[in-house]
Amino acid sequence: MSKLPAVLITGASSGIGATYAERFAARGHDLVLVARDQTRLDELAARLREANGIRVDVVQADLTQPDDLARVEQRLREDTRIGVLVNNAGVGQPGGFLQQTAASIDGLVGLNITALTRLAAAIAPRLAEAGKGAIVNIGSVVGLAPELNMAVYGASKAYVLFLSQGLHLELGPRGVYVQAVLPAATRTEIWERSGMDIDALPEVMEVGDLVDAALTGYDRRELVTIPPLHVAERWDALDGARRLLLSDLRQAQPAERYRSAS
Numbered sequence: 001m002s003k004l005p006a007v008l009i010t011g012a013s014s015g016i017g018a019t020y021a022e023r024f025a026a027r028g029h030d031l032v033l034v035a036r037d038q039t040r041l042d043e044l045a046a047r048l049r050e051a052n053g054i055r056v057d058v059v060q061a062d063l064t065q066p067d068d069l070a071r072v073e074q075r076l077r078e079d080t081r082i083g084v085l086v087n088n089a090g091v092g093q094p095g096g097f098l099q100q101t102a103a104s105i106d107g108l109v110g111l112n113i114t115a116l117t118r119l120a121a122a123i124a125p126r127l128a129e130a131g132k133g134a135i136v137n138i139g140s141v142v143g144l145a146p147e148l149n150m151a152v153y154g155a156s157k158a159y160v161l162f163l164s165q166g167l168h169l170e171l172g173p174r175g176v177y178v179q180a181v182l183p184a185a186t187r188t189e190i191w192e193r194s195g196m197d198i199d200a201l202p203e204v205m206e207v208g209d210l211v212d213a214a215l216t217g218y219d220r221r222e223l224v225t226i227p228p229l230h231v232a233e234r235w236d237a238l239d240g241a242r243r244l245l246l247s248d249l250r251q252a253q254p255a256e257r258y259r260s261a262s
Helices: 015-026 038-052 066-078 102-130 151-174 207-219 232-247
Strands: 006-010 031-035 056-060 082-087 134-138 177-181
Touching: 006 015, 006 066, 006 102, 015 031, 015 038, 015 082, 015 207, 031 038, 038 056, 056 066, 066 082, 066 102, 082 102, 102 134, 102 151, 134 151, 134 207, 151 177, 177 207
Parallel strands: 006 031, 006 082, 031 056, 082 134, 134 177
Antiparallel strands: none
């Protein structure tokens, strides 16, 4: 059995999640793979066991269903082998805001926000007590770009970034590393499931390149990793501008421009 921490990965049956599983398996980590597709999970687990000689557990779960989510939460709270959570499961948004239904909104928020937050909350106390471990939250550059006409999806990914930054401030001093990964368009099945044509996009990153870049950021203990960002100073400038904005907020009185002229 590996002495490295086991890694629990959601959305692990394909795409980014499956590639994270392959990469962590190659590093010698035991795995707990979570997804809805039992057949795919079993096939991936068998292949990774044979290729890497590691333990791979499979948990078939739909994280939008309360009972399934509770089972995974319990596993994260109780399985002390698990020292890394990769919060990867997510769903895209077909169409604009006017095309969204109550069911589509509930499904997206339930998976991209509620499940991700509850799983992080399930493992965080145990990691903080141990003084080690990691939570990796998969966001998106869409969370920085309301112009892309994906209001609900983008808002959910903006939440992932904000949550990750907040968790770093609280958990970092306790020895827990929190990473937000912000991919751009990546060649995965989420596009087809969301009814979108990925081939209509001008540039698409291959999933292996995305995960390898994300893991480079993970090894460097970056707080925010943006694999498609070629000018790193752009993020530094944006985050610096945000901090300056906060320093200019004074709440005793409204700003002069909002005061009545009368």
